[in-house]
Amino acid sequence: MLQKTYSIYSDDLNNVQLFVEAGKNHIACWCKKENDGKIRAFEFFLCDAYNAENLEQLFDNTRLYSRLLTMPVTDTHFFWNNPEVLCLPKQKSDESFLEANFDLMFGHAPDSKIFSSATEECMVVWRLNNKLQHIAQQCFRGAVFNHQYSPLLSSLQSKENVFYLFFYPHYFTITALKANRLQFMQTVNYNTPEDVLYFVMNVCKQYDFEKTVNIFCGGYIDERSKLYDALYQYLEGLQLIKPDSSMFTSDEFKEYSGHYFLPYINYVV
Numbered sequence: 001m002l003q004k005t006y007s008i009y010s011d012d013l014n015n016v017q018l019f020v021e022a023g024k025n026h027i028a029c030w031c032k033k034e035n036d037g038k039i040r041a042f043e044f045f046l047c048d049a050y051n052a053e054n055l056e057q058l059f060d061n062t063r064l065y066s067r068l069l070t071m072p073v074t075d076t077h078f079f080w081n082n083p084e085v086l087c088l089p090k091q092k093s094d095e096s097f098l099e100a101n102f103d104l105m106f107g108h109a110p111d112s113k114i115f116s117s118a119t120e121e122c123m124v125v126w127r128l129n130n131k132l133q134h135i136a137q138q139c140f141r142g143a144v145f146n147h148q149y150s151p152l153l154s155s156l157q158s159k160e161n162v163f164y165l166f167f168y169p170h171y172f173t174i175t176a177l178k179a180n181r182l183q184f185m186q187t188v189n190y191n192t193p194e195d196v197l198y199f200v201m202n203v204c205k206q207y208d209f210e211k212t213v214n215i216f217c218g219g220y221i222d223e224r225s226k227l228y229d230a231l232y233q234y235l236e237g238l239q240l241i242k243p244d245s246s247m248f249t250s251d252e253f254k255e256y257s258g259h260y261f262l263p264y265i266n267y268v269v
Helices: 055-065 095-106 130-139 149-155 193-206 226-234 251-255
Strands: 002-009 017-023 026-032 041-047 075-081 085-088 112-118 123-129 144-147 162-168 171-178 181-189 214-219 238-240
Touching: 002 055, 002 251, 026 055, 041 055, 055 130, 085 095, 085 149, 085 181, 095 112, 095 123, 112 130, 112 144, 123 130, 123 149, 130 144, 144 149, 149 171, 149 181, 162 193, 171 193, 181 193, 193 226
Parallel strands: 017 075, 075 144, 162 214, 214 238
Antiparallel strands: 002 041, 017 026, 026 041, 085 123, 112 123, 162 171, 171 181
């Protein structure tokens, strides 16, 4: 199943950079111009979980309904949003050490490869099935590949203790910072609002965050939803991120709450 939920375009889509994110149940496409942080177009697709056998078909079907994936662009940046990812100290780059950590956390996966990307805070390391990476490279020739955590971490800075929650369909990414130092980052599946609430409160307790810590959220969450109500009731510091309207080039974006387009608007590449 593939369902397009957002499709917003500005008039000027010449000489733009294309950005694509592939999550377990979504594909997001957006574009900006180089040295211009404004989002000029955005598409969001819901999809069933995929594997190496049907990923190429998923990309082909997405192109049938996507304007951004079929138009000329200056370059393409592709981000995996897969759960097998770790944030490790930069000096921990030994291949055997990385393999041991992934086997411990996610189980042994012989037909896979480990990739890494350095950020100012840490080394983002992710593991993919060999065929998944090969298919993506064939479908997006010449693209620069990375993991969602890398551009996200580069954009999140705060001198205070803070949480960031970015919601996707059926999962969310939680990032906890203390004095601009990463304490915790993970993408978590959830079925109910209580799942999210319990996980956030548990991270607060385990990493010794005060109950009133600021918790900024964005993405696939509605202010009138049971999810938002549950979080707002128990998390004193919860607040939606409201990006400046100048970050969008089309009036069509005004039809939606600005936080829907996070974290994409913040990605630093």
